Amino acid sequence: MSYTGIPLAFVPIEKPEEKTLDKAAQQMIKRAEELETPVIYHRFDMMQPQCEAGLKGLCCRFCWMGPCKLDPAAGIERTICGCTADTIVARSLVRWIAGGCAAHAEHAFHVVEVAHLVATGADVPYKITDVEKLKAVAKKLGVPVEGRDPKEILKDVTEKALEDYTRTEEEHLNFLKAYAPKKRVEVFEKLGITPRSFWREIVESIHRTHVGVDSDPMSLLKHGLRTALADAYSEVVATEFQDILFGTPKPVEAVANLGVLEPKMVNIVVHGHNPLLSVKVVEAAKSDEMLSLAKEVGAEGINVVGVCCTGNEILMRFGVPLAGNMMHQELVLATGAVEAMVVDYQCIIPGVAAMADCFHTKLITTMLIARIPGDVHIEWSPEKAD
Ligand code: SF4
Incomplete structure (x- = not known):
């Protein structure tokens, strides 16, 4: 999708230094204006003033009778179905959680799925990189390690993780029991907020917040805490399996900022979250086949750089430079120096498509769950990741 001319509400930013301290980013905000293509900073200004009720969480559109908007100062203290402000604020918060x-x-689930394929000997281009980390995780979960093949250990460890997705009994997360401090677990138990499974807490959150279900703010918030704990320990799952598959990060020296783009090289930006994709892009960029293709078109080589969290994954494991954070994703493309932005999921704002459209840049999506209008879609799968 491209913008045709400057949108009516598109006001240039007079002081980009008030938006970002990064001087290169400030320059690219002005470059975006020359391109007549607003970026996140402009669109934020275009949204002002933001809806007062929305800012206070006093609106709801969870059912067909809404939208409802409360205005206590004007005496409107109950929604159509009779919710108070406390109820709709709590319900919205639980949905965000x-x-x-x-x-x-789900990010962690994709990593566990690949680890399980590795453990069961499937033909996938991933492997156990950090055996010591695998053993450490296994010991925490009570999985025997002595005299066992790493793949056998990995199989048991992945099954412990998969149980944390599919459990139907009133039992608690294996990963929480293994990693949370004992005193904390006691507090969670006492409050009745120890999560049972990731999927279950999410489903229950959506159910409880549906019209006519839970309207007690305290009861809602209690389940919000339970789901937040599930969230936290799903991140532990992702981290541990990523370390097992790709290695545990160590301090590395690297450079960061938009200046990491190389004018004489093919610049590939990886953006999103899951190293299952970004690690493969880094590997491919080093291959003789890709390097000779780059030379054929007159480039000196291939320069992979990161944006956002997957950028951090390859920065901390391989020292790959970081071009910018989430707020910079459109500005990286505004340089016009990027051949492709390759993305997986999370934090990839649709605005990148409009900026890519200003240049020769290809926006390559790889995950079925995260398409963007204007993308080139090349599906990632564990079997075809190389
Ligand atoms: S659930 Fe209640 S508050 Fe929400 S939109 Fe429906 S009627 Fe309004």
């Missing part, structure tokens, strides 16, 4: 938990838990 469920969304975050779903994102982290």
Whole structure:
């Protein structure tokens, strides 16, 4: 999708230094204006003033009778179905928590699925990189390690993780029991907020917050805490399996900022969250086949750089430079120096498509769950990751 001309509400930013301290980013904000293509900073200004009721959490559109908007100062203190402000604020918060938990838990699930394929000898281009980390995780979960093949250990460890997705009994997360301090676990138990499974807490959050279900703010918030704990321990799952598959990060020296783009090289930006994809891009960029293709088109080589969290994954493991954070994703493309932005999921804002469209840049999506209008879609799968 491209913008045709400057949108009516698009006001240039007079002081980009008030938006970002990064001087290169400030320059690219002005470059975006020359391109007549607003970026996140402009669109934020275009949204002002933001809805007062929305800012206070006093609106709801969870059912067909809404939207409802409360205005206590004007005496409107109950929604159509009779909710108070406390109820709709609590319900919205629980839905946000469920969304975050779903994102982290599904990311972790994809990594566990690949680890399980590795453990069971499937033909996938991934392997156990950090055997010591695998053993450490296994010991925490009570999985025997002595005299066992790493793949056997990994199989048991992945099954412990998979149980944390599918458990139907009133039992608690294996990873929480293994990693949370004992005193904390006691507090969680006492409050009745120890999560049972990632999927279950997310589903229950959506159910409870549906019209006509839980309207007690305290009861809602208690389940929000339970889901937040599920979220936290799903992130532990992702971290541990990523370390097992790709190595445990150590301090590395690297450079960061938009200046990491190389004018004489093919610049590939990886963006998103899951190293299952970004690690493969880094590996491919070093291959003789890709390097000779780059030379054929007159480039000196291939320069992979990162944005956002997957950028951090390859920065901390391989020292790959970081071009910018989430707020910079459109500005990286505004340089016009990027051949492709390759993305997986989470934090990839649709605005990148409009900026890519200003240049020769290809926006390559790789995950079925995260398409963007204007993308080039090349599906990632564990079997075809190389
Ligand atoms: S659930 Fe209640 S508060 Fe929400 S939109 Fe429906 S009627 Fe309004």
